[in-house]
Amino acid sequence: MKKKTKKRLRRWLLAIGVVLILSFLAYFFYNNIKDYYKSYYECEGVNIDNKKYTVFGIDVSSHQDEIDWEKVEEDGIEFAYIKATEGIDFVDKRYKTNYLKAKENGILVGAYHFFRFGTSGKEQAQNFINQVSIENLDLPPVLDVERHGNYLSFSKVDQIRIEIKNYLNEIEKNYFIKPIIYTNIEGYQDYIKGHFDDYEIWICRICSEPDNNHWTFWQYSHKGKVDGIDGKVDLNTFNGDIEDFIEYVNQYKELQR
Numbered sequence: 001m002k003k004k005t006k007k008r009l010r011r012w013l014l015a016i017g018v019v020l021i022l023s024f025l026a027y028f029f030y031n032n033i034k035d036y037y038k039s040y041y042e043c044e045g046v047n048i049d050n051k052k053y054t055v056f057g058i059d060v061s062s063h064q065d066e067i068d069w070e071k072v073e074e075d076g077i078e079f080a081y082i083k084a085t086e087g088i089d090f091v092d093k094r095y096k097t098n099y100l101k102a103k104e105n106g107i108l109v110g111a112y113h114f115f116r117f118g119t120s121g122k123e124q125a126q127n128f129i130n131q132v133s134i135e136n137l138d139l140p141p142v143l144d145v146e147r148h149g150n151y152l153s154f155s156k157v158d159q160i161r162i163e164i165k166n167y168l169n170e171i172e173k174n175y176f177i178k179p180i181i182y183t184n185i186e187g188y189q190d191y192i193k194g195h196f197d198d199y200e201i202w203i204c205r206i207c208s209e210p211d212n213n214h215w216t217f218w219q220y221s222h223k224g225k226v227d228g229i230d231g232k233v234d235l236n237t238f239n240g241d242i243e244d245f246i247e248y249v250n251q252y253k254e255l256q257r
Helices: 003-042 069-074 095-104 121-131 157-175 185-192 242-256
Strands: 056-060 079-086 108-114 142-144 180-184 201-204 217-224 233-238
Touching (some): 079 095, 157 185, 233 242
Antiparallel strands (some): 056 233
């Protein structure tokens, strides 16, 4: 076979190999994200039974831009979880402002960290600890664990669980309080169920009500409208009535002493 022919053949084989690899990656990512985006775009959220659920809150980050917290409180929002950190070095630019303004307007406040797969749980915990003074929070700290936002990570499930545990251990060692784990149905099945059963769960399920009652908070919509916030915001409810919620907050504050 002539040299030019061999080179041409190698180029074709290389091109075919690249196409196959890209096709595999496209198929992989499509199958990993289609269910999430199907639920995100097709489900408007659950129509809440206001007799069964009476305590409502939101979770926010810099994505919501500037928030008028006075109007938020007037719209009946009892609590807000505010994004503080993500990964080992990201700090939400609006965390401190959101925290202060929400507190000033009588909204009970908690802080959360978005967990990044493939990085140290201990270092991620230190990022959160550096930014969040737990003594001034009304609600337990939250760890957000989900595949959404982590699709480029090829970490094995067992390693992800190890780093989640490392994060939780560092938070408990520093604050002497067990965090809440936020996750969606897929994240719960893949990473949490059977491994972190002694932690409170904040479950995201926006197409239907959770199957069981073993949750503390339930995120039931990604497309909520609240006065004082331009655009859409996540809506949440507490598993109990207002008296239960007050007791829950008071118990948490007792642990802080």
